[in-house]
Amino acid sequence: MKKFLVLQSDFGLDDGAVAAMYGAAYFTAPEITIHDLTHGIEPYNIFQGSYRLFQALTYWPKGSVFVSVVDPGVGSQRKSIVAKTKSGHYVVTPDNGTLSHIAKYVGLDQVRQIDEAVNRLPHSQDSHTFHGRDVYVYNGALLAQDNAFFESLPIQLDLSELTYLDLGDPVVSEEGIQGTIDILDIRFGSLWTNIPLETLQANNIHQGDYLEIVIKEHGQERYREQVLFGRSFAAVAIGRPIAYVNSLIRLALGINQGNFALGYKIGTGNQWTIHIKKVKGA
The missing domain is CATH 2.40.30.90 (Bacterial fluorinating enzyme like)
Incomplete structure (x- = not known):
């Protein structure tokens, strides 16, 4: 059975950031298969990142892992999290509203916090501005390799305490x-x-x-x-x-x-x- 890791960011493809994420993921879990959702999210536009996850996530097999990095608060006190959806997919992302559309239209089952000091790419502890590579894709690769990794994250968060965008209704x-x-x-x-x-x-x-x-x-x-x-x-x-x-x-x-x-x-x-x-x- 293939083990899918799907990447999304606002990094664009004009430099080496996305390639570095691929490399970190394959270094961590060589047997996974990596695909791109998009790297063309408008810089810092969390709403777009949230919507594009909703647009694509449920069309992938259960157990697929999505890493979404639209993170204007990188290096701050915002949490890094992994969500298990009611559809059986996983999303690794900052707690900044990126899960809003998934929470509303798909549903969240559980969310666990990533300890950024522990669960990160080896030898990256002095880097504080590229959590896409050092934290999110690293944890995403481990999760894609074995979904049971989710259970090893000890801190379960209350869904009501997460950050959500105001989506509104007609x-x-x-x-x-x-x-x-x-x-x-x-x-x-x-x-x-x-x-x-x-x-x-x-x-x-x-x-x-x-x-x-x-x-x-x-x-x-x-x-x-x-x-x-x-x-x-x-x-x-x-x-x-x-x-x-x-x-x-x-x-x-x-x-x-x-x-x-x-x-x-x-x-x-x-x-x-x-x-x-x-x-x-x-």
Whole structure:
């Protein structure tokens, strides 16, 4: 049975940091198999790191280990932790909010603390700014080699005491449905929202309907148009916007063979809200 270690960071691939993590992992556990989730997280963007874990984690076999290093507090008093999810996967990461989406949408079973003075790459004790290599991938490799390593970490943490980001939920009112634009389908510039398909269906919104869509930044309107809620991009002409259900079964907004985010200068985060309602008579 293959032993998977999946890496994510905001390090990029322009220097040797990711290669050093690979080397440390293979030095620690030569029989594991290492893959990359992404190393293109925007620097210091913990929310993106949290979301990308949610996007990918459950599609991997149970027992797979994810190391996520988006760690603006490296070397500080923030905890280093290992989480076992209710889906049977493991995440090694700082306790800085990176587990937020997994906690909300997948569920956490247990979380244990890593003793950074003990559980670290040999001879790395004088390094305090590269815990991705010295702490996280080292412990991740041991865990991927044998999931029983999790039980050897003696400090179990109360789930309620972990750091969580404010993810929010869609709000339904007489005015329609309000959600947030959480993240982009980066290469194509589509907007992924936090509004699940079941919320649309519960409010009598179905594919083939037209929606009035308003996007605001900090309450200021940035976009307004009536858009088809379609099955896929091909339901509209090239260059036209479309609302659709993305791969995580949530409402998304894109342009057929275009880039919505760039075209309309739309960003992501809780300050970017999307307001939708069904167009009467459509």
